[in-house]
Amino acid sequence: MSSSTSKFDQLSTSQASKEVRINQLMDSVSPSALGARRESTTTGLTWGYYGGQMMVNGVPTDIANGTVTLTGSATNYVQLTQAGTVVVGTTRDPRYAPLYSVVTTVSGVTSYTDERDAASLARLAYGIATQAMADSNQTISQAQALCDTLVTTGALTATRNLVVPLVRRRWVVRNNCTGGSIQVIGASGTGVTIATVKVAIVECDGTNVLRVTADA
DSSP: OOOSSOOSOOOOTTOSOHHHHHHHHHHHTGGGGTTOBOGGGOBTTEEEEOOEEEEETTEEEEEOOEEEEOOTTSEEEEEEOTTSOEEEESSOOTTSEEEEEEEEOSSSEEEEEEOOOHHHHHHHHHOEEEEEOTTSOEEOOHHHHTSSEEEEESBOSSOEEEEOOSOEEEEEEEEOOBSSOEEEEOSSSOOEEEOTTEEEEEEEESSOEEESSOOO
16 A cells, blocks of 8 residues: 555546556556456346456466356355355355355345455465376476465375475475375475375475474
């Protein structure tokens, strides 16, 4: 948020084509509009929403604009699933991120409350990433590193390294490989070894990967 001096390009009274600058300003903040109410397609019991970009299990995914049908004479909860689908129901679903609560009559909307929260949307999006080890050391991608959970698969003949970025964060790592352990480690420093068919929470301090929990 800007203070008394704005960082946004400003409109001026003498400026021509003001709509061009307004459209450009709106485009620059469009990621925050994911799931927002779209007035032009909202009518009666039809609720319109804006799409956008979100990470679905570590993959950048485009979510299209769309609509959902509200239930009449009820409180409706418009929510976002981990797959990037906007759904609506008359009860809250703990698996989903809240977008809006909408109160309806038999034929239309009487009021609505914006319940979007950046933190809950971020937690929803990061999901689970899977890395096939192919019996060799593997370095995860940026998209995979954004996920909260990393799952390794494949048949191993020895302990193999799952190389993670040296950034300050935690992962839940599930070794679903057969035949060998996985060492979670950065490009340098020390790492943590997780046994076959075990799961553990690890933490990188920016230099080394450390164990938070024992294998389970």
